[in-house]
Amino acid sequence: MCSKIILYALCVLYLEISLVSALDLTKTHISNPRVCIIGAGLAGLTSAKYLKEEGIKFVVLESTRYVGGTWRYDSRVGYDENGLPLHTSMYMHLRTNLPKPTMELRGFPLPDDIPSFPSWKIYYNYIKDYAKHFDLERDIKFLHNVILVSRVNDIWNVKYQNVLTGEEFEDEFDFVIVGTGHFSKPNMPNIPGEEKFSGSIIHSHDYRDPIRYKGRRVLVVGAGPSGMDIAIDVAYAAKTLVHSHHSKINFRTVFPKHYIRKPDVQEFNETGAIFKDGSYEDLDDVIYCTGFQYYYPFLDESCGLNLTPQSVTPLYKYMVNIYQPTMLVMGLVVRACLVVALDAQSRYATALIKGNFTLPPKEEMLEEWQKRADSIISRGRPISDIHFLAEKEDEYYAELTKESGIGRVPPVMFKIRAIDTEAKLENLYTYRNYAYTVIDNENFVRSLDNITENNSGNNL
Incomplete structure (x- = not known):
């Protein structure tokens, strides 16, 4: 632990020394700014809408011919028709794991007749309708892949390539909004003996359909949102579903008899896996639901960020590049209503670019970030927790409003997420049966089987 803290401190010190002479733009208003948005997923589209x-x-630079980013389902895995990695992690039976009110984009209501937890297809159509409604596609350069972003003479130099012709371009911008997200680069655990295992091993990023696992013995590794969801999805088809994880979350779901809970995998052999409790299971297939890495290969050292697979630092308000504050990295928050957070971050970024407010001095932004980092390290937690909002989500939205003047995200959104989290803990098979209706900025009602509850849990 000591060595990790020292290494971490040296990284921060290196950034401070190497960038101490960088121009402090926190108090500089740029007239008629030109903005580059990287990616046409939710972060890119909401940013484009407000700008x-x-x-x-x-201009929005998008490497595919589609809007919607990871929300677009593609039956293929690996690479697309142009040789670029497929970013989508959608699978056939996926439904949102947060209820409809928390999935709605500001100024564009979700239709009343869609389910409380819509499928990927319904939600993706909603995203496409959003882009059309606000006429965003005309400002998107589809099939243009960003190769390099660098800071040159106090301006952002962005190099990008037409993926069909190979032609390369360079443009200069005053601001860069990075909207590519962090759900496309699989985090593979590299467990001993993988090369010996005769069955299939994939990451959840490449999971599409449970049919291929019909009648088979399947190991799912990981108990995050995708791990729990895919375990249940595969269990409908599999002969045996072995679920390996070390989560301390008290899931109270009653799983089927062919669901077997196991601790972490110690090693694989030709026919199965040995677990850390010494037990063994024969297996046909393995699905790693072990999360994703932060991956921004187009950002070079001049950007002033410390990029690792586990974190992007240092960021003010979870998104402003402290050493180069005309760069904003969107959607890195974890344990939050991500769609709500993205929309708020896009409005904050727009207010900053327009000059509606000025950022604090670099030293103050670093101090705020350092306090969060120190708190995480003092609790023995990994630095990846620097992106967690969790119980501080509503406080975060209040801070964004106080500083930038943007409209406040209603506290009811955080309250809905809290109740929904409890419903997941109670029963992963039934939590999507609840419907949530917002009454006002503070209150909502939840309904199930003709029983309506207020947000205190009392029947109405």
């Missing part, structure tokens, strides 16, 4: 409303010049 467009303010008359700010921007």
Whole structure:
């Protein structure tokens, strides 16, 4: 632990020394700014929408021919028709794991007739409708892949390539919004003996359909949101579902008889896995639900960020590049209503670019970030926790409003997420049966089987 803290401190010190002479733009308003948005997923589209409303010049660079990013289902895995990695992690039976009110984009209501937890297809159509409604596609350069972003002479130099012709371009921008997310680079655990195992091993990023696992003995590794969801999805088809994880979360779900809970995998052999309690299971297939890495290969050292597979640091308000504050990295928050958070971050970024407010001095931003980092390290937690909002989610939205003047995210959103989390702990098979209806900025009702509850849990 000591060596990790020292290494971490040296990384921060290196950034401070190497970038101490960088221009402090926290108090500089740029007239007629030009903005580059990287990616046409939710972060890119919401940013484009708000910049467009303010008359700010921007371009969106998108490597595919589609909007929607990871929300677009593709039956293929690996690479697309242009040789680029497929970013989507959608699978056939996926439904949102947060209820409809928390999935709605500001100013564009979700239809009343869609389910409380819509499928990927319904939600993806909603995203496409959003882009059309606000006429965003005309400002998107589809099939243009960003190769390099660098800081040159106090301006952002962005190099990108037409993926069909190979032609390369370079443009200069005053601001860069990185909206590529962090759900496309699989985090593989590299467990001993993998090369000996005769069955299949994939990451959840490449999981599409449980049919291929019909009648088979399947190991799912990991108990995050995708791990729990895919375990249940595969269990409908599998002969045996072995679930390996070390989560301390008290899931109270009653699983089927062919569901077997196991601790972490110690090693694989030709026919199965040995677990850390010494037990063994024969297996046909393995699905790693072990999360994703933070992966931004197009950002070079001049950007001033410390990029590791586990974190992106240092960021003010979870998104502003402290050493180069005209770069904003969107959607890195974890344990939050991500769609709500993205929309708020996009509005904050737009207010900053427009000059509606000024950031604190670099030293103050670093101090705020350092306090969060120190708190994480003092609790023996990994630095990846620096992106967690969790119980501080509503406080975060209040801070964004106080600083930038943007409209406040209603506290009811955090309250809905809290109740929904409890419903997941109670029963992973039934939590999506609840419908949530917002009454006002503070209150909602939840309904199930014709019983309506207020947000205190009392029947109405």
